[in-house]
Amino acid sequence: MANILIVGDGAIGMLYSYFLGQHHPITLLSKKQDPTKRCYQAADQNKHVINAHVATLATLNTHQFDWVIFAVKAFQVLPALTQTARYLSPHCKIILSHNGMGNVEQVAKQLSAQQSLFFLTTRLAGYKVSAQCVQHTGFGESVVGACNLLAEQTLPATYSVLSGLPDCRSTNDIAKLRWQKLLVNVAINPLSAVYNVKNGQLRAPSFSLAIMELLNEACQVANAQGVQIHLKDALFNAYKVMTDTQYNYSSMQQDYSQHRPTEIASICGYISEQGKLLNIDTPHNSSLYTLINK
Ligand SMILES: NC(=O)C1=CN([C@@H]2O[C@H](COP(=O)(O)OP(=O)(O)OC[C@H]3O[C@@H](n4cnc5c(N)ncnc54)[C@H](OP(=O)(O)O)[C@@H]3O)[C@@H](O)[C@H]2O)C=CC1
Numbered sequence: 089m090a091n092i093l094i095v096g097d098g099a100i101g102m103l104y105s106y107f108l109g110q111h112h113p114i115t116l117l118s119k120k121q122d123p124t125k126r127c128y129q130a131a132d133q134n135k136h137v138i139n140a141h142v143a144t145l146a147t148l149n150t151h152q153f154d155w156v157i158f159a160v161k162a163f164q165v166l167p168a169l170t171q172t173a174r175y176l177s178p179h180c181k182i183i184l185s186h187n188g189m190g191n192v193e194q195v196a197k198q199l200s201a202q203q204s205l206f207f208l209t210t211r212l213a214g215y216k217v218s219a220q221c222v223q224h225t226g227f228g229e230s231v232v233g234a235c236n237l238l239a240e241q242t243l244p245a246t247y248s249v250l251s252g253l254p255d256c257r258s259t260n261d262i263a264k265l266r267w268q269k270l271l272v273n274v275a276i277n278p279l280s281a282v283y284n285v286k287n288g289q290l291r292a293p294s295f296s297l298a299i300m301e302l303l304n305e306a307c308q309v310a311n312a313q314g315v316q317i318h319l320k321d322a323l324f325n326a327y328k329v330m331t332d333t334q335y336n337y338s339s340m341q342q343d344y345s346q347h348r349p350t351e352i353a354s355i356c357g358y359i360s361e362q363g364k365l366l367n368i369d370t371p372h373n374s375s376l377y378t379l380i381n382k
């Protein structure tokens with residue numbers, strides 16, 4: 089059994105805690121001084137107690153963890169790593185899991201030589217019906233891959249620990265998967281936020297030019313980074329997700345409409361920043377980044 093720290097008691101942190109807590113001791117790190125058990129609500133509305141010890145930084149004991157999953161928003165990863173670094177063992181396996189890009193390189197620089205870094209993408213989905221309870225709404229696969237050399241050696245062990253997640257697998261090419269997910273978010277998240285529409289409404293012809301321009305820029309950046317993705321495949325995937333999640337509001341629509349910080353910097357902002365570095369024009373991603381980041 090692995091002693092796992094899960095940072096962030098949002099929807100994803102609670103879903104991971106529920107499934108992994110059936111096999112491993114879990115400490116779920118929250119910002120809230122609320123030690124009560126968290127709860128998982130299945131699609132059939134049955135409720136289950138999440139088998140995890142809920143802690144805050146103040147109550148986390150000096151024990152060091154060999155596994156940590158950061159289940160926080162992209163812009164919260166670096167502060168969360170700084171806060172928890174002293175609770176991570178010298179051989180800790182560090183797993184990032186969020187939408188968007190940009191953190192892996194910065195986190196890798198802060199690790200010691202024996203700490204391995206992984207990324208976990210997930211199509212699990214949920215939302216918090218209350219501060220203590222997550223409703224499980226999406227059931228797709230979760231995929232883990234190595235992000236540094238040491239992690240390549242320890243990928244089987246990490247996969248084995250995460251295999252309690254539904255439909256979990258490992259991959260030797262996490263970069264391509266992350267790009268595929270990023271392209272879906274580039275197509276859906278900013279437009280759904282600015283126009284205040286559900287994912288399915290973006291299939292209207294009035295959005296098709298904007299979606300194509302955003303994805304065309306993003307595919308050029310991916311290809312220049314050596315990740316081969318064709319625009320037609322990116323469009324196909326994006327429209328498929330719009331259909332599969334047609335009645336949902338994207339996470340960015342929810343954050344933007346409630347005046348909370350969004351993940352735009354790690355989605356359109358990442359395309360814009362990489363475009364500058366690679367000499368690729370990205371006017372459409374850049375202007376949505378500026379608009380939403382105001
Ligand atoms: N929800 C979903 O269905 C899906 C989400 N994702 C992605 O997964 C990531 C997490 O999503 P989600 O769970 O919805 O996000 P949430 O914002 O709901 O959850 C993150 C939680 O972590 C808390 N947190 C942040 N920093 C710390 C810290 N240093 N210590 C302890 N707790 C911390 C936040 O508290 P506070 O809010 O007070 O800052 C918040 O409760 C995002 O990148 C999202 O885009 C991917 C697929 C599906």
Ligand SMILES: CC(C)(CO)C(=O)C(=O)O
Nearest residue numbers: 276333336337338339340
């Ligand atoms: C896939 C999608 C667009 C589902 O809503 C998502 O990841 C998000 O909302 O952030």
